[in-house]
Amino acid sequence: MGLPDASGDLSSEMEVDAFRRLFPLRFYERHLAESIRPDGRPLGRARDTTIALGAVTSADGSALAKIGSTTMLAAVKMEVMTPSMESPDEGCIAIDFHMPPICSPIVRPGRPAEAAPVVSKQLSDTISSGKAAWMAYLDIYCLDADGALFDAALLSAVAALFHLQIPAVSLNDDGKIVVSEEDGGKLEKEPVNKEKRKLTLRSIPFSLTCILHKNYILADPTSEEEAIMETLVTVVLDSSSQLISLYKPGGAVLAYTSAVQDCIALTRQRVRELQKILDEANSGMEVD
Amino acid sequence: MEYVNPEGLRLDGRRPMEMRQIRAEIGAVAKADGSAVFEMGNTKVIAAVYGPREVQNRSQQISDKALVRCEYSMANFSTGDRMRKPKGDRRSTEISLVIRQTMEACIMTHLMPRSQIDIFVQVLQADGGTRSACINAATLALADAGIPLRDLVTSCSAGYLNSTPLLDLNYVEDSAGGPDVTVGFLPKLDKVTLLQMDSKLSIDLFENVMQLAIEGCKAVANYIREILLENTKQLEYRRGL
Numbered sequence: 001m002g003l004p005d006a007s008g009d010l011s012s013e014m015e016v017d018a019f020r021r022l023f024p025l026r027f028y029e030r031h032l033a034e035s036i037r038p039d040g041r042p043l044g045r046a047r048d049t050t051i052a053l054g055a056v057t058s059a060d061g062s063a064l065a066k067i068g069s070t071t072m073l074a075a076v077k078m079e080v081m082t083p084s085m086e087s088p089d090e091g092c093i094a095i096d097f098h099m100p101p102i103c104s105p106i107v108r109p110g111r112p113a114e115a116a117p118v119v120s121k122q123l124s125d126t127i128s129s130g131k132a133a134w135m136a137y138l139d140i141y142c143l144d145a146d147g148a149l150f151d152a153a154l155l156s157a158v159a160a161l162f163h164l165q166i167p168a169v170s171l172n173d174d175g176k177i178v179v180s181e182e183d184g185g186k187l188e189k190e191p192v193n194k195e196k197r198k199l200t201l202r203s204i205p206f207s208l209t210c211i212l213h214k215n216y217i218l219a220d221p222t223s224e225e226e227a228i229m230e231t232l233v234t235v236v237l238d239s240s241s242q243l244i245s246l247y248k249p250g251g252a253v254l255a256y257t258s259a260v261q262d263c264i265a266l267t268r269q270r271v272r273e274l275q276k277i278l279d280e281a282n283s284g285m286e287v288d
Numbered sequence: 289m290e291y292v293n294p295e296g297l298r299l300d301g302r303r304p305m306e307m308r309q310i311r312a313e314i315g316a317v318a319k320a321d322g323s324a325v326f327e328m329g330n331t332k333v334i335a336a337v338y339g340p341r342e343v344q345n346r347s348q349q350i351s352d353k354a355l356v357r358c359e360y361s362m363a364n365f366s367t368g369d370r371m372r373k374p375k376g377d378r379r380s381t382e383i384s385l386v387i388r389q390t391m392e393a394c395i396m397t398h399l400m401p402r403s404q405i406d407i408f409v410q411v412l413q414a415d416g417g418t419r420s421a422c423i424n425a426a427t428l429a430l431a432d433a434g435i436p437l438r439d440l441v442t443s444c445s446a447g448y449l450n451s452t453p454l455l456d457l458n459y460v461e462d463s464a465g466g467p468d469v470t471v472g473f474l475p476k477l478d479k480v481t482l483l484q485m486d487s488k489l490s491i492d493l494f495e496n497v498m499q500l501a502i503e504g505c506k507a508v509a510n511y512i513r514e515i516l517l518e519n520t521k522q523l524e525y526r527r528g529l
Binding site for chain 2: 058
């Protein structure tokens with residue numbers, strides 16, 4: 001690939017790969033000047049996204065979400081618990097985000113990744129509790145970390161909750177709730193809820209992470225882009241286009257409100273795409 | 289409880305000498321040097337290999353061999369009841385050690401001195417035989433990473449219930465309290481690297497059960513070989529050969 005010789009330095013004689021490693025910022029800026037990124041995407045486009053519901057059969061609800069190479073597996077397990085005094089009608093949800101060492105060469109065993117507790121906290125703030133006195137444990141495992149971790153994690157969490165079917169339970173003689181057997185035979189006790197029911201979700205949050213660099217806005221960064229240009233903005237909107245959360249943790253670039261509004265506009269578009277993908281995945285499941 | 293009914297069928301409808309269905313896929317984790325997903329029935333395991341790379345802890349560096357590290361962990365949702373402590377508990381530490389020693393025996397570590405090879409195995413769904421699935425997945429991941437191996441290591445388990453030797457136990461059969469023999473086998477060299485058994489079994493029966501497990505290992509080895517050949521063909525097509 002012939003690089004335009006801007007300053008008569010080493011860059012014109014080097015191979016593309018070496019240039020990418022040694023001068024990553026200049027490599028990217030050359031691309032941004034043409035409004036394109038090294039993987040061929042225009043600046044506002046996100047990577048190909050897929051959702052697969054029901055990836056883990058032993059869990060009550062599960063989903064595998066992939067944005068480009070970033071892969072997240074989320075699973076929900078329900079347990080019965082006694083509700084607290086202040087809110088006897090509410091259950092609760094515990095969200096745990098794990099980054100096992102398989103996902104990335106920079107995660108060392110025995111030391112959790114720096115990103116993991118941050119993403120955990122962001123997810124807890126975004127997702128609200130369900131109904132009845134159930135305890136839902138939502139575990140999200142990152143299987144491949146290639147940028148935009150929060151987006152993929154939120155998408156897989158939402159898809160897993162979408163897929164969740166609360167198991168049928170009945171009250172046994174000791175006054176305890178037990179999960180009914182599914183053998184189709186006679187049930188001695190009257191089940192409390194007759195069949196498995198799906199969770200009713202009020203509104204579904206979707207998110208998009210953007211990188212700000214000088215006056216460019218790049219949507220859905222890969223890990224290489226995140227490492228070079230550090231200013232991230234994450235916008236979470238729900239399906240009725242209301243703003244749920246906006247997160248900009250510092251960074252070298254100071255954003256004017258116009259930049260933030262551009263990010264929100266990109267997110268709105270992304271929400272429509274994600275909503276469609278989630279609906280397709282869901283209807284794909286029901287056909288079986 | 290009856291694990292083998294009078295017609296000779298087990299709880300999941302298999303015959304005593306029948307393995308569960310195996311499925312493997314190479315290259316699941318894009319960021320890793322080598323990775324593989326391995327399924328044996330409902331047990332699903334993902335393995336990733338990083339290496340050979342620079343040793344992270346200088347004091348552990350070995351001057352004439354590569355350092356092999358292994359970590360086994362189970363996802364919180366992998367078993368029937370949610371697990372509280374998925375790694376760092378005694379079972380995970382023991383299995384990590386077992387997998388490390390098994391793989392170390394077949395990696396040609398003397399070719400990569402002063403470097404480190406990391407094998408990470410994550411159990412996504414557990415239904416008995418996780419140890420074997422992890423070893424099989426690790427072998428595929430090492431082959432995908434291009435690390436020189438003396439031979440493939442394949443593993444399978446066998447047990448003895450209701451006076452019948454059974455191949456490839458699932459969780460229900462494993463928790464029945466009968467013996468469980470896990471074998472790690474090198475098919476080309478025809479050698480056993482891993483042999484573990486719990487519970488009690490008489491010597492002559494043990495011979496039978498171990499042979500059964502070795503037959504299972506050979507079947508897994510054939511499948512793994514097919515998968516690797518298929519993968520190589522794909523790589524050739526992509527390079528235009």
